[in-house]
Structure formats: structure tokens, C-alpha cells
Amino acid sequence: MNDTLVRLAITQSELFPDWPDEAIARLVAHAVVLVVEPGTCVARAGDPAKYLTILAAGSMHLTREMSSGRTFTAGLHLAGEFHALGLVLSQAQHFYNATCKEKAVLVRIPGELLREMIASNGRLSFSLFAAQERRHFRALKLHASAAVDTIQARVAGLLTSIKARSVSGRDGSGVNLSQDEIATMLGTRRQVVNRALRDMAAEGVIRVEYGRILILDNDKLAQMVSDPN
The missing domain is CATH 2.60.120.10 (Jelly Rolls)
Known part of the structure; x- marks a missing residue:
């Protein structure tokens, strides 16, 4: 086995x-x-x-x-x-x-x-x-987004990246990260991430659970990355 x-x-x-x-x-x-x-x-x-x-x-x-x-x-x-x-x-x-x-x-x-x-x-x-190079480019892309994207687009981009790498990247899939962990990965404060997640939840894109973000709508999540406004 x-x-x-x-x-x-x-x-x-x-x-x-x-x-x-x-x-x-x-x-x-x-x-x-x-x-x-x-x-x-x-x-x-x-x-x-x-x-x-x-x-x-x-x-x-x-x-x-x-x-x-x-x-x-x-x-x-x-x-x-x-x-x-x-x-x-x-x-x-x-x-x-x-x-x-x-x-x-x-x-x-x-x-x-x-x-x-x-x-x-x-x-x-x-x-x-x-x-190793592909992993490096993913990290560079995440770093570059900090200079040009809104916090909602950055959160959406992080969740999208994790979802795409997951073996179950479908609607209803979850990301096992706390808001504190998301904040440190994006180089911002938990309160900022919390506001972005609340807005995304209000639009029906995600549901925030304890230590976990449940993705409800992949299409809307992708739109937030490409068109944060």
C-alpha cells in the first residue's frame, strides 16, 4: 500500500x-x-x-x-x-x-x-x-500585486492562486487560512483583510468560517482579481 x-x-x-x-x-x-x-x-x-x-x-x-x-x-x-x-x-x-x-x-x-x-x-x-522557477514566479506575482492592486483584489488573487493549486478547485471548496495568516501573507493588517472579506461575503463570493474561507463563487472571485472595481 x-x-x-x-x-x-x-x-x-x-x-x-x-x-x-x-x-x-x-x-x-x-x-x-x-x-x-x-x-x-x-x-x-x-x-x-x-x-x-x-x-x-x-x-x-x-x-x-x-x-x-x-x-x-x-x-x-x-x-x-x-x-x-x-x-x-x-x-x-x-x-x-x-x-x-x-x-x-x-x-x-x-x-x-x-x-x-x-x-x-x-x-x-x-x-x-x-x-522551482514556477513557484518563484508565483511569489513575484503576489509581491507585485501589493503595489498596484486594491486589498480586495489582492485577497481574491491569493484565494484564487490557492484554489488553482488545490486538487479540488471547484465551487464550495475551502482555503484553510485564518484572517491573521492572510494578513501576514499580504503584508497588511488583520482589520484590513477583515473588511475585504466582509465585502466579498456580502456579494456571495465567499463565506468566512473559523480559520477557513469557503469559496462559493469561483467566477465572481476571478472577476475581483481582474476587475477589482
């Missing part, structure tokens, strides 16, 4: 679309499955990055404790996405705490194995770097 889950997670990941069968078989043979309960921190800032992690199920929140005592939410990984690729390749330390706020299933690939395989065949790195 675990071998099947590991193989599915690896072969369906955007990291390994062109890897040959023998390379995939090595990854599957050395990967391990980790089932974690809600609230489990699977990587702490400052710890060495030993594993590339693929989320087979659940989600992973990236946070960092600031000197002010506040918690900064840097991002969110969803089912099917990967974590710590760059850190593993560069043999660096984790910069954020990675916490699974819901029950999650993780597939872990030893970083030492990944580095050895890439060193033996540099062509294997192409798809890894392409996936």
Missing part, C-alpha cells in the same frame, strides 16, 4: 515528469511515508533540510517567529506540492517552521539520494529547476 502511495505521489508530482523509470524506481525504493496529526511541526527553522517532502494529502503552513513575538505566515503548501527542494539541493537549513494544521500524509525523499542522482545525471535537474 505504501509503495503504491509513494509511486503515485512521485509520478504525479511536477518535479519528476521526465525522469526515466529506473530513476523513479530508486526514489520509490528509498522514500518513506509519514502520517502526521493536526498541529504537527515536521520541520523547524534552523534544522538541517534532510528530506524533499511531497504532500500526498493535507496541507503545510510555513511560519516564522519574529523578534516582535508575532508569527509571520510565509506560505501554504497543498496536496501534490513539494517542500524544501532548494534547501535540500543546497544543503541549507530550514528557514521556516513547517506545520501541518490538518491530518497530512507526507512522502519524504532523502536529500542525500537526490543530490547523488543529480550529480550522476545532470539532466534530471531540469524538471526540478523548472518547478
Whole structure:
């Protein structure tokens, strides 16, 4: 059962679309499955990055404790996405705490194995770097929107991005982020996000629940991104 889950997670990941069968078989043979309960921190800032992690199920929140005592939410990984690729390749330390706020299933690939395989065949790195570049461009787009978009458009853009990455990006799907987390990800205050969410809820686009935003109308949400006025 675990071998099947590991193989599915690896072969369906955007990291390994062109890897040959023998390379995939090595990854599957050395990967391990980790089932974690809600609230489990699977990587702490400052710890060495030993594993590339693929989320087979659940989600992973990236946070960092600031000197002010506040918690900064840097991002969110969803089912099917990967974590710590760059850190593993560069043999660096984790910069954020990675916490699974819901029950999650993780597939872990030893970083030492990944580095050895890439060193033996540099062509294997192409798809890894392409996936990392796509993630970088998503972050740049989110950063650029802060200079030109209204807060409602920025909130809508963040929810749209998460929905598009989710395996269930349909009407009625939810985003497991609190208003505080959305505010820190957008670099603004909770009160500002709260007003935008109230307006969006009044238009029937979303419903705000505790620690969760339920998306009711994908079309209206997309319109808010492209035409915030």
C-alpha cells in the first residue's frame, strides 16, 4: 500500500515528469511515508533540510517567529506540492517552521539520494529547476500585486492562486487560512483583510468560517482579481 502511495505521489508530482523509470524506481525504493496529526511541526527553522517532502494529502503552513513575538505566515503548501527542494539541493537549513494544521500524509525523499542522482545525471535537474522557477514566479506575482492592486483584489488573487493549486478547485471548496495568516501573507493588517472579506461575503463570493474561507463563487472571485472595481 505504501509503495503504491509513494509511486503515485512521485509520478504525479511536477518535479519528476521526465525522469526515466529506473530513476523513479530508486526514489520509490528509498522514500518513506509519514502520517502526521493536526498541529504537527515536521520541520523547524534552523534544522538541517534532510528530506524533499511531497504532500500526498493535507496541507503545510510555513511560519516564522519574529523578534516582535508575532508569527509571520510565509506560505501554504497543498496536496501534490513539494517542500524544501532548494534547501535540500543546497544543503541549507530550514528557514521556516513547517506545520501541518490538518491530518497530512507526507512522502519524504532523502536529500542525500537526490543530490547523488543529480550529480550522476545532470539532466534530471531540469524538471526540478523548472518547478522551482514556477513557484518563484508565483511569489513575484503576489509581491507585485501589493503595489498596484486594491486589498480586495489582492485577497481574491491569493484565494484564487490557492484554489488553482488545490486538487479540488471547484465551487464550495475551502482555503484553510485564518484572517491573521492572510494578513501576514499580504503584508497588511488583520482589520484590513477583515473588511475585504466582509465585502466579498456580502456579494456571495465567499463565506468566512473559523480559520477557513469557503469559496462559493469561483467566477465572481476571478472577476475581483481582474476587475477589482
